[in-house]
Amino acid sequence: MNKFNTIIEDCSACVGIMGLGYVGLPLAIEFSKKFDVIGYDVNQSAIDQLMSGKSYIQDVPDSIVASKLNKSFYPTTNHEKLAKCDFIIICVPTPLTLENEPNLAYVKSACETIVKTLRKGQFIILESTTYPGTTEDVVLPILESTGLKVIDDFCLAYSPERIDPGNANYTVSNTAKVVGGITEECTEIASKLYGSIIEQIVPVQDARTAEAVKIVENIFRNVNIALVNELALIFERMDIDTWEVIDAAATKPYGFMPFYPGPGIGGHCIPLDPFYMSYKAKKFGLIPRFIETSGEINNFMRIHTINLVEKGLKQVDKKIYGSTVAVMGLAYKKDIADTRESPAKKIIEELVNLGAKVRVYDPYTSEIKTNAGVFISENTIEDTLNEVDCAIFVTDHSKFRVMNLQEIVDVMKHPVVIDCKNLFSNTDKLVYFGIGKACSFVDNK
Numbered sequence: 001m002n003k004f005n006t007i008i009e010d011c012s013a014c015v016g017i018m019g020l021g022y023v024g025l026p027l028a029i030e031f032s033k034k035f036d037v038i039g040y041d042v043n044q045s046a047i048d049q050l051m052s053g054k055s056y057i058q059d060v061p062d063s064i065v066a067s068k069l070n071k072s073f074y075p076t077t078n079h080e081k082l083a084k085c086d087f088i089i090i091c092v093p094t095p096l097t098l099e100n101e102p103n104l105a106y107v108k109s110a111c112e113t114i115v116k117t118l119r120k121g122q123f124i125i126l127e128s129t130t131y132p133g134t135t136e137d138v139v140l141p142i143l144e145s146t147g148l149k150v151i152d153d154f155c156l157a158y159s160p161e162r163i164d165p166g167n168a169n170y171t172v173s174n175t176a177k178v179v180g181g182i183t184e185e186c187t188e189i190a191s192k193l194y195g196s197i198i199e200q201i202v203p204v205q206d207a208r209t210a211e212a213v214k215i216v217e218n219i220f221r222n223v224n225i226a227l228v229n230e231l232a233l234i235f236e237r238m239d240i241d242t243w244e245v246i247d248a249a250a251t252k253p254y255g256f257m258p259f260y261p262g263p264g265i266g267g268h269c270i271p272l273d274p275f276y277m278s279y280k281a282k283k284f285g286l287i288p289r290f291i292e293t294s295g296e297i298n299n300f301m302r303i304h305t306i307n308l309v310e311k312g313l314k315q316v317d318k319k320i321y322g323s324t325v326a327v328m329g330l331a332y333k334k335d336i337a338d339t340r341e342s343p344a345k346k347i348i349e350e351l352v353n354l355g356a357k358v359r360v361y362d363p364y365t366s367e368i369k370t371n372a373g374v375f376i377s378e379n380t381i382e383d384t385l386n387e388v389d390c391a392i393f394v395t396d397h398s399k400f401r402v403m404n405l406q407e408i409v410d411v412m413k414h415p416v417v418i419d420c421k422n423l424f425s426n427t428d429k430l431v432y433f434g435i436g437k438a439c440s441f442v443d444n445k
C-alpha cells in the first residue's frame with residue numbers, strides 16, 4: 001500500500017481511464033496535468049479524433065487535448081496498454097434494458113477487459129452510476145476470477161462521477177468527490193489519488209455507501225422535478241402560472257429549493273438512475289412507489305407536450321396529421337450538444353407516428369437519432385420555421401430566449417407556439433400554449 005502513496009506523491013503513477021465519453025475524457029485530461037494517462041476506448045473513430053488533437057466533448061477544448069497528446073495523455077484501443085497502469089478507472093455507460101432494469105453489460109465488459117492484463121499492485125475504481133452493491137457483487141467477482149485476491153493482490157473502490165455537461169462553474173477539479181473503498185485503506189488511497197487533482201474529497205464508509213450517494217442525488221432531482229411537473233399540470237387547468245408561483249416561492253430564504261417543469265427529463269443520469277435503485281429495492285422485498293411514480297410523471301410530460309400541440313393546432317383548425325411541426329432544441333438541456341435521453345426524441349417519434357411532417361433545429365448539434373429515423377438540424381431558425389404550422393420549443397437554449405417573436409409570426413404559416421421552458425412572455429400575436437402556463441384558450445373550440 002505504501003507504493004500507492006509514493007507514486008501519487010511523486011506523480012509517477014500511471015492512470016488508466018476506460019471509456020472516454022462525457023465522464024472519462026474530462027477526467028483523463030484532468031489527471032494528465034499531473035500523471036501519465038492511458039485513455040482506453042473501444043470506439044476507434046473517437047480515438048482517431050483524439051489522436052489528431054481534436055475533442056468531441058464540448059467541455060474539453062481541442063487545445064488542451066493537443067497540448068497533452070503523447071506527452072501525458074495516450075489514447076488507445078489496445079487493452080494491453082492497461083497493463084502498465086497503476087490505477088484503472090472505469091467510466092462506461094450504465095443504461096437500462098427495455099424492461100427498465102439495470103444493464104451492466106458495459107461495466108462487465110470493462111472488467112473482463114481488465115482481467116486480461118490484471119496484475120498484482122493495481123488499483124481498480126468504478127465511476128459508472130449504479131445501484132449499491134455493484135462494486136462488491138459484480139465487479140469484484142470478475143476481477144477475482146483471475147485468481148488474484150482483493151487487498152492481497154489488488155485494491156478496489158467506487159467513486160461516483162459528478163460531471164455536469166456545459167457547466168463552466170463546476171468542473172472536475174472543483175466539484176467535491178465522494179470516495180468509498182472495499183476497505184478503509186482502499187478509501188484512503190483512492191481519496192489521495194483524487195485529492196491530487198480535486199479540491200475537496202468526501203470519504204465515506206465503503207463502496208456501497210458511495211454508490212448510494214450517487215443514486216440519492218439523482219432520485220432527489222427526479223422526484224422534485226416530477227412534483228413540479230404534476231403541479232404544472234394542475235395549475236394549467238386552474239389558469240395559474242407555475243413559473244411565477246415557483247419564482248415567488250423561491251424568495252423564501254429557507255425550506256424551499258426551486259425546480260421547474262418541462263417536457264420531460266434527459267441526460268444519462270436522472271431518467272435512468274432511479275430505476276437502478278427501484279430494481280435493487282425490489283430485491284429486498286420493497287416496492288419503491290415514490291421513485292417509480294416520479295419516473296412515470298416525468299415520462300408523461302413528453303406526451304403532454306403532444307397534447308398541447310393538438311390544442312394549439314385546433315385553434316387554427318388544424319390537426320397534427322398533415323401539419324408541419326418544428327422541434328426547436330434537440331439537446332436535453334440548454335447550451336450543450338448532448339442529446340442523450342432528450343425529451344425531443346420521444347416528441348419527434350410521437351409526432352411522426354401521428355402523421356406530422358417534422359423539422360428540427362438545434363444551434364449546438366447537427367442531428368438527433370430517433371426510432372423514427374435520423375433528423376438533421378436545419379441551418380437557421382428562419383429555415384426551420386418557414387411555413388410551419390406549429391413550433392415546439394423543447395430546449396431553453398440562450399439563442400431562443402433572445403428571439404424576436406414578431407419574426408416568428410412573420411415566417412410561420414400558422415403562428416402556433418408550444419413553449420416547454422418558459423422562454424416567451426409577450427405572446428399576444430401567437431397561438432400560445434406553455435407547460436405550466438395559464439392559458440385563456442378553451443379546449444372545445
